[in-house]
Amino acid sequence: MPDETPLVVYRDRVRAEWVDYNGHLRDAFYLLLFSYATDVLIDQIGLDDATRRARARSIYTLEAHVNYLHEIKEGAPVRVDVRVLAHDAKRLHVYLEMLTDARAEPVATGEQMLLHVDTSGPKAAAFDADIVARIDALVQAQSRANLPPATHRARAIGLPSPRPR
Structure with missing residues (x-):
């Protein structure tokens, strides 16, 4: 996905300390990269550090889901694209895709429900109101961009119930 899209983009590289005994990015660090990308989103909607401190406001994560689709190795460049799927007066539902230069499709996807909090x-x-205006503008821009579907959205985890004997 080119950077000209209205997606919120975070870039990094898989660091040696993030790699496991298999030579792959550890599962926890996928979530770390998604968390860093969420920080970029929070800044973009106007809740940068100075604003959070001045207004005693922040964003907390209520729920997170990660889909590990392909392994990535030390040194791989990664890009995380973030889009806002929905929002209400206090929450943001975001979808994240982690990509690397070696693949056209995501190596991981994530969904998060974020809550706006009065930290006092x-x-x-x-x-x-100013934050809502920025969120609305971002959502509208993402909607106009005709982005591909959020393929791994709303996946549930579970095994089928055992059949009675």
Whole structure:
């Protein structure tokens, strides 16, 4: 996906300390990369560090799902694209795709439900009007971009129930 899209983009490289005994990126570090990408989103919607401190506001993660699709190795460049699937007065539902130069398709995908929080409580709080305006503008731009479907969205984990004997 080219960078001209309205996706929020985070770039990094798989570091030696992130690699496991198989020579692959450890499962926990996929989530770390998704977390860093979410930080870029938070800054982009206007909740940078200075604003968070001044307003006593932040974003907490309520839920996260990761799909590990392909292994990646030390040194691989990675790009995480973030899109907002939905939002309401206090929450953001985001979809993340991790890509590397070696593959056209994602090596991992993630979904997160994020909550806007008044940190003086802490308690859930509605987004301020300027933040809502930025979120709306981002969602509209992503909608106009005709992005490919969020293929791994809303996947559930589980095994089939055993059949009675």
